[in-house]
Amino acid sequence: MQNSGMDIAWCPGCGNFALLDAVNRVLDTSDLPRNHFLYVSGIGQAAKLPHYLRGVNVLDGLHGRALPAAQAAKIANGDLTVIVHSGDGCMYGEGGNHLLAAIRRNVDITVIVHDNQVYGLTRGQASPTTSMGTTTVAQTLGVMLEPFNPVATAIAMDCSFVARTFMGIQDHLVSTIRAAIRHHGFALVDVLQNCVTFNKVNTFGWYREHIRKLPDDYDPRNRIAAFKTALQWEDGIPIGTLYIHERPAYGDIHPALHDKQPLWQQWTDDVIRCEPLLEELA
Amino acid sequence: MIDSDEHDESGHITEDLDVRDRMVQKRLHRHADVLRDVDEPLVMGRGNVLLIGWGSSFGALEELVERYPSDLRLIHYSEVWPLRTERLLTELEHAGTSVAVEGNATGQFARLIAQETGKQVAHRVARYDGRPLTFAYIEARLRELEVL
Numbered sequence: 001m002q003n004s005g006m007d008i009a010w011c012p013g014c015g016n017f018a019l020l021d022a023v024n025r026v027l028d029t030s031d032l033p034r035n036h037f038l039y040v041s042g043i044g045q046a047a048k049l050p051h052y053l054r055g056v057n058v059l060d061g062l063h064g065r066a067l068p069a070a071q072a073a074k075i076a077n078g079d080l081t082v083i084v085h086s087g088d089g090c091m092y093g094e095g096g097n098h099l100l101a102a103i104r105r106n107v108d109i110t111v112i113v114h115d116n117q118v119y120g121l122t123r124g125q126a127s128p129t130t131s132m133g134t135t136t137v138a139q140t141l142g143v144m145l146e147p148f149n150p151v152a153t154a155i156a157m158d159c160s161f162v163a164r165t166f167m168g169i170q171d172h173l174v175s176t177i178r179a180a181i182r183h184h185g186f187a188l189v190d191v192l193q194n195c196v197t198f199n200k201v202n203t204f205g206w207y208r209e210h211i212r213k214l215p216d217d218y219d220p221r222n223r224i225a226a227f228k229t230a231l232q233w234e235d236g237i238p239i240g241t242l243y244i245h246e247r248p249a250y251g252d253i254h255p256a257l258h259d260k261q262p263l264w265q266q267w268t269d270d271v272i273r274c275e276p277l278l279e280e281l282a
Numbered sequence: 283m284i285d286s287d288e289h290d291e292s293g294h295i296t297e298d299l300d301v302r303d304r305m306v307q308k309r310l311h312r313h314a315d316v317l318r319d320v321d322e323p324l325v326m327g328r329g330n331v332l333l334i335g336w337g338s339s340f341g342a343l344e345e346l347v348e349r350y351p352s353d354l355r356l357i358h359y360s361e362v363w364p365l366r367t368e369r370l371l372t373e374l375e376h377a378g379t380s381v382a383v384e385g386n387a388t389g390q391f392a393r394l395i396a397q398e399t400g401k402q403v404a405h406r407v408a409r410y411d412g413r414p415l416t417f418a419y420i421e422a423r424l425r426e427l428e429v430l
Contacts (some may be wrong), residue, residue, distance in 0.1 A: 043287065048295065051283075057283070058283045058284065058285075058293070060286060061284075280315065281312055281315065
């Protein structure tokens with residue numbers, strides 16, 4: 001088995017299993033060994049995914065706060081391939097502010113959002129992407145807020161790589177994740193996903209009916225067309241690579257990082273060693 | 283493998299209740315370790331009226347004690363948690379009266395002292411308009427309290 005040996009805490013039928021398989025496929029077909037990857041997550045069912053991966057480095061931090069840690073890790077060690085996995089509640093709700101700042105910074109990391117339009121770990125509250133009018137255990141009168149549109153927001157901010165995919169189509173999922181990781185610069189992938197236990201509206205069947213692959217002549221470098229595409233939802237949800245704008249990443253332009261020795265190698269005596277402190281407090 | 287949620291030795295998240303209890307106890311034990319490192323409060327003056335202060339009030343309080351050394355005594359804290367209480371208890375024991383001087387409306391430090399020692403500070407000088415405690419402000423309030 002490819003996994004870490006931990007008991008998997010997801011419900012049978014959870015969309016996360018397909019994501020776990022896809023991630024393993026990407027890792028197994030990568031030129032890099034698994035320990036060159038750092039997976040960073042927040043809190044939620046999605047955030048558990050890195051715990052189930054064998055051989056990679058993992059930092060599972062606070063709800064909504066995967067991005068500060070992920071960016072910092074990449075800045076400190078540009079040789080790491082840094083990938084964030086967390087849910088729509090974590091990345092678009094609790095961590096929404098960090099998403100905006102991270103897109104602007106264009107640090108070369110990949111962000112995979114498990115978008116199941118619900119807060120699953122906490123058992124069914126509406127998330128930022130829940131459709132208006134949906135009733136939940138917490139929103140008994142139906143959601144009264146306009147949903148957050150992550151791909152349109154990202155394109156509006158000129159995010160370097162924006163894609164949407166669906167966990168029900170393995171090949172599409174794998175190739176989209178792979179392209180996002182390969183992309184140089186900040187890459188956002190919104191992965192539509194079912195939540196078999198707590199989202200009875202956006203079921204696997206519902207997604208299958210509503211998703212539409214982008215046409216073959218679609219130009220992801222046309223920002224206005226991409227933005228229009230990103231606004232489509234009711235009449236069909238476009239999936240694929242919506243927008244690409246290649247440009248230098250944060251590490252290429254920052255004077256302290258560009259062409260310099262990696263920060264983690266610049267160890268000086270002034271830096272406090274953590275080991276004695278950890279032993280004392282253990 | 284680094285984790286934030288309650289986790290076991292391998293770093294993986296756990297819901298195990300026994301691990302939870304032991305980790306809470308482990309974290310609580312650190313209080314004693316930190317208390318050993320905490321600075322002692324500073325004490326000055328020879329007077330009978332004990333002023334109790336913390337943080338940025340030091341300058342004003344020191345000036346007051348230097349002006350009225352036989353009336354006032356000061357015990358001043360830079361580090362307030364964990365709270366070092368040995369010297370404070372001795373000072374409260376020997377003082378004629380005590381005044382907590384603070385930059386807040388509710389007497390947070392006086393309440394902390396009561397919580398940690400069971401002792402009530404007799405009087406309070408409170409400034410809560412967001413501006414620094416000054417020599418003049420404290421002196422005027424001490425006169426109103428008739429301790430100076």
